Amino acid sequence: MSQLEAIVWKDGQLKILDQLLLPTKSVHLRIETVQQGWQAIQKMQVRGAPAIAIVGCLSIAAELQATLGDESPGAQHPDCESLHNYVSFSLAHLVTARPTAVNMRTEADALTKYSSSVRNTCTVAEMKVKLIEWCKNLLAEDVATNKRLGDHGMQSILDDAQKESREKVTLVTICNTGSLATAGYGTALGVVRSLHAKEKLGGLFMLETRPYMQGARLTAFEAVVENWPNSTLVCDGAVGALLNTHKVDAAVVGADRVAANGDTANKIGTYQLAVLCAAHKVPFYVCTTATSIDMTLESGAAIPIEHRPQEEMTRVAGHRVAAPGIKCWNPAFDVTPARLITGGIVTEFGVFRPDQLKEAMASHNK
Template sequence: MAPLEAIIWHDGQLRIIDQLLLPFKTVYIDIKSVQEGWDAIQKMQVRGAPAIAIVGCLSIAAELAKESSIFNDCTSLHTFVCDSLAHLITARPTAVNMKAEALRLTEYSCSLLTTSQSVTEMMNSILAWCENLLKMDLATNKTLGDWGMQKILQLSKKDGEDGFSLITICNTGSLATAGYGTALGVVRSLHAIKKLKGLYMLETRPYMQGSRLSAYEAVVEGWPNATLICDGAVGALLSSSQVDAAVVGADCVAANGDTANKIGTYQLAVLCAAHHVKFFVCAPTSSINLKLSSGAGIPIEHRPALEMTSVAGVPVAAPGIACWNPAFDVTPARLITGIITEYGVFTPEKLEEEISSRI
């Protein structure tokens, strides 16, 4: 079965699944401008660090395709691209992929200024760059998924005779990427060789990306023994020896391997360590920021209290209660077994050395 398409780009038009409506409605919305892209990212109609970067860049491409005649020279086009990227970064500051791709696109646009070409030629080059980002993410995640699959197969429990049961948090599949997934890409690769015994998904409070999104993907894809659990049940599950490994995504990985991911990831890592369960972070190199020496430098986004005090618009908390609602936490490198990338699987201690030699 082909993966879900959460991001569709065709003939200069960008459409995304409105993830706020899942799993009950599958509705695509049009993104025609940078501001609409910013709004979709900030409101979490699109989420997942790779998908945020893709939609951000393609929102620039969509506006360029629609307003191609408004630029009189290459300098004004370059200014528009740079200003748009700076704005898009502010939508959700923790996810490093948007910053990384903004830097790359800014540098590329700058290089185009030094060549003798028309505004149309420069615009077409920028459009092609943005379109290629979608293709590259899909290829990167497939490679990452296969590396992760091979690593999981090396786990000694029963030699994998009956397959492997994994646990994850949040959503890291087709809905969070170009269409394959990072942590759920590993799940997908295991399933493809019939070595996926089961998948446990934390509901991922307060925004419920596990129950709304990962569970939705699991049902659509037909993954075996896909099981949703309450966030508070993870310790009890791990103590039962039913889980072979944890696979999680990453919004930002520091040079030392400290990883920011959806709130609740840190406690999952602590409990995995307590129960001797391998804990893997799945991160394309676009999610790794070697300029940050540790997780202490990762900015943590805080979300509105309403996301905690209501579910699907229904109030569930006492009126007037104060709320602390960080969207992410940082898992220290000492709790991470390995970081799965498109270049291989590396221990946190080796990450900076290995990635520096490849990018």
């Protein structure tokens, strides 16, 4: 099993890489129930908007897989209507685990609609198989989608670089948006992966991403495993000095939710990175699949921001680093205004300016 295989579905079983233990330990946990899936998402044993949605759906598939063959009158789901209601309830529960990332809600809506469409067309056993297959397909679909996204982002960045006759590019990123946050390729780190495959990656700076340290623990881990050239970890507070003293061609970040106007919620610290990139004229790209774009919200002001426990700030690896009694403000995400997304919003359909987003998504949703 690969060190970077964060989500594994094999022989009807779901296993996830416990990302709380990285980079020192690589342990895969078996998820057998919806509640275990909810807990893994809420505790951030699995994280990254695409991965959250996939694990949430597959936790339902794991439960259904375990009951295949048990369709007796006394079974948990004696008829298709009961099964549909259970799936709908489970999906609504999973959405509550991490409220900022919209992917879980997007896939919950899609799976609920699919469940409703098949409940009157087959037996309970057949319906279970159909639902399991729908969930399994999310893995392959996510990888294919992210590869397209990565190639679009790569081409846009290289087009800018060629204007200055640069053969290779150096990027900066925050948080983790690669194999560990998706089904196996990545969004912002998918762009990095595409550049590396073409031997066009000159270097990658990654911010630690305090307080959860996804950059230091996870992105640095991916960079070492994948042997990306000149991969360098940077303190969050040093990124301004970095941009002032080093040549950085572009910033690439992920997204947990993008509003209709292009305002983007991403890991805390993304907004300050965008402000600094604007000050240093470094193109700033948001890299996201269409499932993270929420056209029901006009602006980022309506995006719910998750707040995390204060212990994530006051303790590091279990050791207290802050004075007892101090108050903490610990938002997990911030919102970057569309005006600061100067490079564009990179999707599987292409790269768009924020003011092009509504029209682009309407075109591809027809």
